[in-house]
Amino acid sequence: MTKDEIKTVLIKAIAGELSIAPADVEDDEGFMQLGVSSVQALKIVNGLRKELDMDINPVALFEFKTVDDISAYLAEERAS
16 A cells, blocks of 8 residues: 555545544644544544554554654555
8 A cells, every 4th residue: 555545544534533524634734733632543543453454553643743744654664
């Protein structure tokens, strides 16, 4: 799965959790700026684990602060 495909999955997950349109999720905006709470972050990560079939540490959403950053990280993790 490419970085862009992962980004699409992540944007949909964030938009769904925040009840906003995917177009309203900017890939260079921080998760906290988007209004993602720690509880919502856990829900997003759990959804991504299932969707991407990967073991993802929830802390990753706080270490990689934007959609673009975490998409690149997850694409690298999948490749290795």
